[in-house]
Amino acid sequence: MMDALHDVLAPFGPQAGHVRGLWTLTLAVCTVVFAAVLAALLVALLRAQRAGAESAPDLSSLGRPEPGRRRSVIAAVAASTLLLLALIAASIFTDRALARLSTDGALRLEVTAHQWWWEVRYVEPQVADSFMTANEIHVPTGRPVIVTLKADDVIHSFWVPSLAGKKDLIPGRTATLNFRADRDGIYRGQCAEFCGSQHALMAFFVLAEPPERYAAWAAAQRRTAGEPAEGQPLRGREIFMRSSCAMCHAIDGTSAQAVRGPNLTHLASRGTLAAGSLANTPEDLRRWIADPQQVKPGSYMPATRLSSEDMDALVGYLQTLR
């Protein structure tokens, strides 16, 4: 999952697509202008005579206008102005195109950014159908998505380059971002507003899936965690409840309902851990739980000291949370 798409120049949805079009036009115009200015300069440098400090300066321009030169400068300025006006127009057209994204039948999400993870709530018409996840967003390909953006602590920014431009999440304000993924794939996003120590490791993923696969995923996410099997998984849940885990993390269907950290009900269904910092493998999960400071120094999750068997049990239980 780490090699998911994240390229402004590789758009897979209309929002990023419109920007890519504007980029191409602007780049072309700017390249032409740059080349022209450099060419004019080069011509000036190559054609001009050389002179030293001791040579008398040419004062023929004093008191006498230089009409030819003036015409050239005015022409250059006029051409630049026209090009700028054209770019302004292109920008406004693109703004309007972005605003025209149809939101009929849109999927609604509420993203709340925290230091340094993304809380995601799927808002369904039936409140009972709403569910929470973290750091990983699944959307049906071809269906618009309306994301409400909030922040819990400091300013963050939601940016998934291959799908859309970014929007800031500001405490005390609510913003909205609309997008649509038009091709199945995994798209990487990252926080784009400096938010403290672990701003660098605050990624998230948008998985665009065919509608049936999305529906299956959503149905699974709505289920609460089942009873773990006897033996190691059950012991793992006991360890979860008696360690500091339950003080911050919720697992629906258990008594752990804290919301300070990501909801772990379906942890095992996610591709990464710790906001895209680690792959979701048993080894990495062990490493993360044992000492988060080794992976994300400054993270608010404390180290959990457990014996090797206890850790195996805990990890084993968490892996059942599909």
Next chain:
Amino acid sequence: MNDERAMQQQPGRTPAPPHLKDGPGPGSPEAAALDATWRDPPGLLGWLAAVNHKAIARRFIVTTFCFFVAGGLLAFVMRLQLARPGARLVGPDLYNQLFTMHGSTMMFLFAVPVMQAVAVYLLPLMLGTRSVAFPRLNAFAYWIFLFGGLMLYAVFALGAAPDVGWFSYVPLAGPDYSPGKRTDFWAQMITFTELSALLEAIVVITTVFKLRAPGMALNRIPLFAWAMLVTAFMVLFAMPAVMLASTTLITDRLVGTHFYNPAEGGDAVLWQHLFWFFGHPEVYLIFLPGLGFLSAIIPTFARRPIFGYTAMVLALIATAFLAFGLWVHHMFAVNLPELGKSFFTAASMLIAIPSAVQIFCWIATLCSGRLDFKTPLLFALGFFFILVLGGLTGIMLASVPLDLQVHDSYFVVAHLHYVLIGGAVFPLFGAFYYWYPKITGRLMSERLGRWNFWLFFVGFNVTFFPMHLLGLRGMPRRVYTYQAGLGWDTLNLVATLGSWIIALSALLFVVNALRSLRRGAPAGPNPWGAGTLEWATESPPPPCNFHAIPVVHGRDPLWEPPRAAADGGPPPFTHVGGLAAHTRELLATTVLDARPDLRVNFPDPTIWPLVSALAVTVLFIGSIFTPWAVVWGSIPIAIALTAWFWPRRAETAVHLRLEQGP
């Protein structure tokens, strides 16, 4: 008692008692008396009490350059950390301090102050006078700047540097998420440096308006003087915003105000408006003096007066006005009304037009001139490549949709370095090579200068061009590390290699500057054959700048010396005489036409600017820890400022002997 009786008499022409007056040129007893009058006293106390503009400016320039090197070293370490994914050279806490210190150093402790420092050195020489206006205020502004910078670095050395970016967004910088005093030191450093810059702006405006050689009408002053004048006006209107912002940040953190606390009616976005209302003009404060340097260098090395002087002046003024209407383009990702954003898009693109006017006028000058490819011209030419590229990426960023993709990514890091280094630092290095002979009396090595230039040019592009691509590939700013396999590895490594080349170039510059002090070829008054007044006097200039202040007859006085009138009219004046040589007396001229107006007494060296700066420092640093510092800290300041202002009997007696009422 004598004073009062003198005052009761009718004011008017009292016969001046005999004393030495200026007028005769170098080598005369009058010249020797002038030098003795304007020289700073010897010894440590004399150094601390100096008010001569050249003395203050030299130490100011050296100090800002030291901060430049420090800021560069910080960036060098940052690049070492980012050279490889997942590197563990620098952890997040230290990295966040590094990039905060790098940005704050470059923006507040280098880029604006160095321009003001160079202006303080050059303007009196270019304008044909012996001092800046308010020389004691000028000295105070230097000390305040120095103490603010030292405070910031002391805190860094103690491992408690601010770590929330040079822009210090709330709520991250607020009391809840930035515990301790780190951010308070940042905010107070702003107070120090902005106070310094504001006072220097007053000095520059008054100097340019009132202290010019006779005949130097406003439409004859060098374009560098215009650039600094316009910049100074911008400072007056831009810096108060950040002072208010940083002060309210301190009060939010120290005494519980709620400016930025959304739970009590405050707004995090208020910070952004206040900061960027200052922050956008700030970059033009850095850019405009660079444009002034180019307008000084290009005519000299094209051996002709600048093409389009009037258009250049209007372009500077237009840029300054427009610069105040762009700030929201730093906030396009915030949920603000879209229609408003479009206005800022248009303004942000249209500000390119006055800059385009300037660029085309310079190209016209170069096209029609005869070129002398010395190092200053090389750096000026570097500007055309680098700044224009940066300006064009600026046009891209001005568009809201494009900006929403590349905002806060390495694309912006590339853009800002292209415009600031291309637009200000390259011209600044050109200016150093250009005016070094005037300041020191020796020429820098041309060979080392060419190596310096090419290494900087190549190194700069190798470092910063790849960052455009990094941004387009999704790499955000202000990250202490990144994961492998995201496609960012090679570009980051290349950028780091480029930073080594830049470091080498900077080292070469320092070597060149230091070696040339002893071994450079003697420069003489005008090694470049330039036309402006600073080249009319010796290198280095005597303490009084000019033994006889010239009377000016054209925009490039050395290229347009006074000529006998064609129609047999009265011969032109060539120089000023009659100012006292035994005390610091200057000629003030009228604003528009520079007609001689007043003989103004200027102060002798005094320790009070330094003492006042120390008192102000105590209040500023104290108020980081307790609000009561504002109260008890005011007392030493009041005493120091009163002592500064209070006239001395001896000085007053001298003034009275020279006094003539209006």
Next chain:
Amino acid sequence: MTAPRRELDVSALPSYAFGHRSLMWWGTFGLIAIEGTIFAIAIGAYLYLRSQADSWPLGAPPPDLLWGSANTLILLASIWPNQKAKRAAEARDLVRTRGWLLVCLLFALAFLVLRGFEFAALHTRWDHNAYGSVVWTLLGLHTVHLLTDTYDTAVLDVLLFTGPMEGQRFVDVSENALYWYFVVFSWLPIYAVIYGVPRLH
């Protein structure tokens, strides 16, 4: 043909002058520009915070009109002795200048005392909420100017009594008057914002 040396003798020029001929006038103008901008931005912050609020003022009634209005009248009235002092200085009349500056200081005492009551009449504290913060800041910024203006005037007046005296000191009095005008006239928009805006609907 370059002209031969010809000296422009400036020794008969005056050594001080009033108004914009004086360098200090430009210094004062610079300070006025800076501080006027600070006031304008603070007022902008006040209006911005108000635009974000559902009701205004937050958690407090509008400030009482009595002390603020009385103080506005005193401030406006202080222009009279200030102008008299300026005129006396420009006529180089030492005795009258001293006297009128003393009268200015009496007005200063009055408006500083009333300013204390104005703070109480705000009915809020700087740490209650954003409204309290911004209104205290606005009033506080202007108060700092009242204090520095009072101190400047006092120092000048003492100097006029003790000497040493020269023509330039009269120019200083004239510049100080300019600054005094700024402090008084800049109060008017601040008064309108602090006392008037909360009463708008």
